[in-house]
Amino acid sequence: MKRSRLLTLLVGGVFCLAVMSLYRMLELMQGAEPQPRRDAPDEQDLSRLQQKIDRLERLLSDNNRLVARLRDSLLQHKASWERGGGGANVSSDSTHSQAAPPPGCRLAEEMKDGADGVQLLDVYDLLPFDNPDGGAWKQGFEIGYRGDEWDEQPLELFLVPHSHNDPGWLKTFDGYYQDQTRHILDNMLQKLSQDHRRKMVWAEISYFSKWWNDIDDQKRATVKRLVGAGQLELVTGGWVMADEANSHYFALLDQLMEGHQWLHRHLGVTPSSGWAIDPFGHSPSMTYLLKGAGLQNMVIQRVHYAVKKHFARQQTLEFLWRQTWDSSPRSDITCHMMPFYSYDVPHTCGPNPAVCCQFDFHRLPGRRVFCPWRVPPQPITDQNVQERALLLLDQYRQKSQLFRSPVLLVPLGDDFRFVETSEWDVQFTNYQKLFDYFEQHPELHIKARFGTLSDYFQALHRRLGAAGTSLPTLRGDFFTYADRDDHYWSGFFTSRPFYKRLDRTLEATLRATEILFSLTLAEMRRFGADGRPDARFPARDHFRRLTVGRRNLGLFQHHDAVTGTGRDPVVVDYVSCFQDEVMSAQDALPQKTMLELSDEPRSLIVFNPTEQLQTSVISVTVDSPDAHVVDAETGRPMAAQISAAWVEPSQVSTEMFQVRMSSSMGLLIGSVIGLLIGSVIGLLIHVAVALLRGRTSSSVAPRLSCDQSSSWLHPPGTLHHPSPWRPTKSPLVRVSRGPIFSDITSCFQHFTHTVRLFHLDGHAGKSLEISNMVDIRSEVNRELVMRFVSDVANGNRFYSDLNGFQMQQRRTLLKLPLQANFYPMTSAAFLQDSGSRLTLLSAQSQAVASLRPGELEVVLDRRLQQDDNRGLGQGITDNKLTASLYHLLLEDRRGGAQKQSNVVYAVQSTVEHLSLLAHLTSLSLSHPPITMVAPSDSQLPKLRPFLPLRLSLPCDIHLLNLRTLEDTQVRSTPGDTPLKHLSDVSCWSWTTGRVIDFLQHCPIKRSDEETFNKI
């Protein structure tokens, strides 16, 4: 404690000195200011003044850098002191964090980050995470009330019936649909129609649309009537209730569009409220997309229990969720966080689950489910209605004390509820009796009814407005989630990495296909009559297949799919959907097709799916080492590198060879390359295999798992810093050098690790490519981790991305267990200090942590034998040979202060973004060129490059997709020309277009905007 104070004082002192000297300079400048003169100042005076201003600017810059260095050094000292024993003492950790930051840094933070509202990072610093027993509400506290709080403003309660339908978990999508979902929806029609006071909400459009296809017109009319009457509300409107940790925002948006377009077309509605009760942690990227899709309100549930308790005490469970980087309220969405452990009935009516369970009438004696608290529900009768109503009212009143308004949201449902008609009857009739009792007793000051989310939020906004109460704003995300004790759900950030990689490959393929289809459709419409595509182009057939691809990718964003938390057969079922699209084998890496060469040239068509000019390396497997590569357009030879294809770590194939050539391609261009056996022989001269002893810059450390590690959870272990694995056998190391790339491959027992450097101009030559091939199938309870060790002085802070959309600061806290310090990395993570930034760009989602200053580690794969008691009933043992791909970038930040002349420079600001170079590298990594081989025996006319867009897009604009919408009149037919949607729906610029780096390096010019709109 003393050391820390001393350090703060020291830093404060040095800072004061710096400020004093700056102030003195200002004073001197003022003194030197020319006196006002009657005549205009001459040129010389003006230039002198300009020079002085320039000098002052430089001084300011230097000063900012000094502050940055001081802050870094403070963080470093703080981190090292905490390591030295402070971490064991929980209270000291939180006391430290409450100490005021150095004044200069505070100014910087205020300027760059919104100073208003709640910043979740600060909440994490503040909380002790001590988990005391809260009594009836185990993870909370005793809630008291006087009883007269509602005399003036009665309690307004909305009971929202729901049924959580996972599109695949223990059963497959179709399995659930046949056994449960279709009955739930059939009964919904019947039971809601019986009484106009009954309501329900539904979220999963994948199920809803499937059921819609099965019902007749009469039932469809009933659905429309119920929706129109406000009895049935479609909430969120996504194809699934998407995972928010592993999913890339491309896929999040795509499944949202698919669901919303379906709703718009069939029911003519746009959802206004979000309902995400089961994803394992929540991301602001999702709220940004929801807001953009027209939603105003949302409900979330799976948030760390300690955060919930803190928010409940502060009455901040309802807040305006604001983007970290946005200083305006335009992205705000009203968010309601459920206060208790779960979304089931025992944990939603109030703080005491033993009481609430008695109001889940599906658990009445004699039915299939029961209350584990051993007090069963009772049917409501004239005799017991008063006692039951008052018991329930007490829970409602306690829950209401946690919120700022007297409007209360109480969900009524659980997983796959309301399957049987009798369940509808017991729930709706018993609750109606209670509501009637409340209505007959105005002295209780409660108005209770069934409601939808819109009913609730409308009442909430009305009441808040009338009382002049405002909700606090909140910035940040809700990872890493813990549901109880030290059970942190960070395992699913990595579980089943084979499928996480597959998901991203599918995304890239779908996007490229969508773009090519849309461009071709537009081209074909030019040749067709009346704006219709040329009849020879099978637009409808292609569009139908695209729709299937979109929906399969959408389904995989479900919170038990891409997360790797479904049962083995369910995982196989998801992937079998993809089989038609891109995979020939469902449980193996795709095999490369060998190209047979001869004197006749073979044509390769290469499509650059990015909107930027990129120099990329194209790789093909051929049957001859004498390959000769030419540009098909000009006939000029192209630089190529021919290397060996390895069948075993030390065995070279004599029949297959790798040809890699660099190709420079403009935006969305398909270029043509010719390949033949030529007189110029290949460059493969010598292959040597050697056993080497040595070190590479990254190390791979397997960690032993403890009990309870599972598909969702990381082990609650005490191993704070697992040591690198020492292989018993020396690795076999292969080294290649060539004009296009050089690489080193190390072959260990469980993995092959390749580090490659491309000798190319442009951004491709500025980073190091790292690829791993992992196989831990012979291991038991192991996790394989890749760790980078650097001298970047990042203290306890690092940054990981949220859904590939924005960067989020992370703080490694020693008061939290190991598994709590892992965070999701969808596409990027970095460490930085005042001098440099080390960025890891990833082609797949994985767990990431920085357990020590200068270190970054990524969990590559995990194999777990046991279940974790979260319902799955199995471990994860279906591991596969899994590939992973990264780019590592080291950037100099020392020039940053000068470049950001209008903003005070903070080294570890809460808001940071990838640099332009990192963005472009990430884009190339996620969307590599697509290589297609033209048939050799075809009589096709000579292929020519395809140049759909002759304009270059500004480098800070990302073309997310060119997505053709369905025709509004004819089903399964491509509709509006997608190019019209470039500037609204289909085109999303990086939010980080706001990044200072970006604007400085690549300002959007007015003319660019106009060009873009014209396309």
Ligand SMILES: [Zn+2]
């Ligand atoms: Zn679920």
